[in-house]
Amino acid sequence: MAPESEPVPAPAAGELPSSPIGESRWPPAVAVVTYLAINVGLRVWLPTESAVHVPWLLPGVEVLLLVVLITSDPGNNEERRRLHRVADVLVGLLVAAALWSTATLVYDLITSQGVSGSADELLATGAVVWLGNNLAFAFLYWLMDGGGPMARAGRAAPPDFAFTQHLNPELAPPGWRPVFLDYLHLAFTNATAFSPTDVMPLSLRAKYAMVTQATVAVALFGLIVARAVNAFT
Numbered sequence: 001m002a003p004e005s006e007p008v009p010a011p012a013a014g015e016l017p018s019s020p021i022g023e024s025r026w027p028p029a030v031a032v033v034t035y036l037a038i039n040v041g042l043r044v045w046l047p048t049e050s051a052v053h054v055p056w057l058l059p060g061v062e063v064l065l066l067v068v069l070i071t072s073d074p075g076n077n078e079e080r081r082r083l084h085r086v087a088d089v090l091v092g093l094l095v096a097a098a099l100w101s102t103a104t105l106v107y108d109l110i111t112s113q114g115v116s117g118s119a120d121e122l123l124a125t126g127a128v129v130w131l132g133n134n135l136a137f138a139f140l141y142w143l144m145d146g147g148g149p150m151a152r153a154g155r156a157a158p159p160d161f162a163f164t165q166h167l168n169p170e171l172a173p174p175g176w177r178p179v180f181l182d183y184l185h186l187a188f189t190n191a192t193a194f195s196p197t198d199v200m201p202l203s204l205r206a207k208y209a210m211v212t213q214a215t216v217a218v219a220l221f222g223l224i225v226a227r228a229v230n231a232f233t
Contacts, residue, residue: 023149028139028180029069035135036062042128061097065090065139084148091139098136101129102216109223126224130191130217137213138187142180144205152177160206161186164198191217 039059068087105125108114115121142149147157163182165172182199189197194214201207 023153023179025069027184028142029066031135031138031180031184032062032066032069035131036066038128038131042124045124061090061093065094084143084150087148088143091136091143095136095140098129098133099212099216102133102220105129106219106223109227122224122227126220130220133213133216133220134187134191135184137190137209138180138184140209141186141206142183144209145178145183149179158202160201160203162200162202167200187213190214194218 036059039062043059065087068083068090105114109122115125141161145161146152146155146159151157152159159166161178163178165176165178169176186199189199190210190213194217196210201210
């Protein structure tokens with residue numbers, strides 16, 4: 001019988017991992033590229049209409065975030081911390097732009113402007129805004145929880161979210177920690193259920209970030225669906 005492989009030791013507390021962002025950078029990069037393609041496609045289809053009223057704001061922020069994710073390869077701890085601060089700023093801009101796009105789309109719906117008169121354009125724009133909010137909050141949760149992916153890999157701070165694997169360690173492999181795709185799932189389930197599902201917020205900042213996202217999702221679903229039904233009929 002072949003000997004069992006030795007488990008890979010986890011980084012010591014406070015020690016930063018060898019990966020530049022603490023985990024694989026490709027899942028968040030692919031998520032940004034996918035949404036960027038959808039966003040640009042909408043801009044090409046509706047060049048004169050934009051829920052943001054600044055058509056290329058979101059794509060511009062997304063491109064900058066993508067560049068940081070793909071090209072950054074810091075060689076020491078101070079550069080890694082600087083990378084995290086830059087990512088915090090870009091994600092903050094992404095969240096602000098997503099909330100602004102939601103607010104302006106709601107305003108257009110109330111005042112019957114922009115895409116609100118066409119059901120198909122309204123649904124397409126609303127879907128892109130909803131996806132953008134989910135992606136923005138997924139990045140926010142990813143960078144927020146426990147100080148970010150690098151801090152989580154080094155177990156340097158208490159978590160902001162309790163995942164099922166935290167509450168039931170027997171369900172997870174040794175050394176498990178959440179990665180970007182876990183936070184993307186968290187963002188989508190929170191925007192669909194308007195409440196926590198299998199992930200519990202622990203800190204006040206996590207709770208109110210989820211409250212903000214759920215409130216935005218309720219406004220989008222309620223107003224867009226009601227207006228689209230009215231436009232169809």
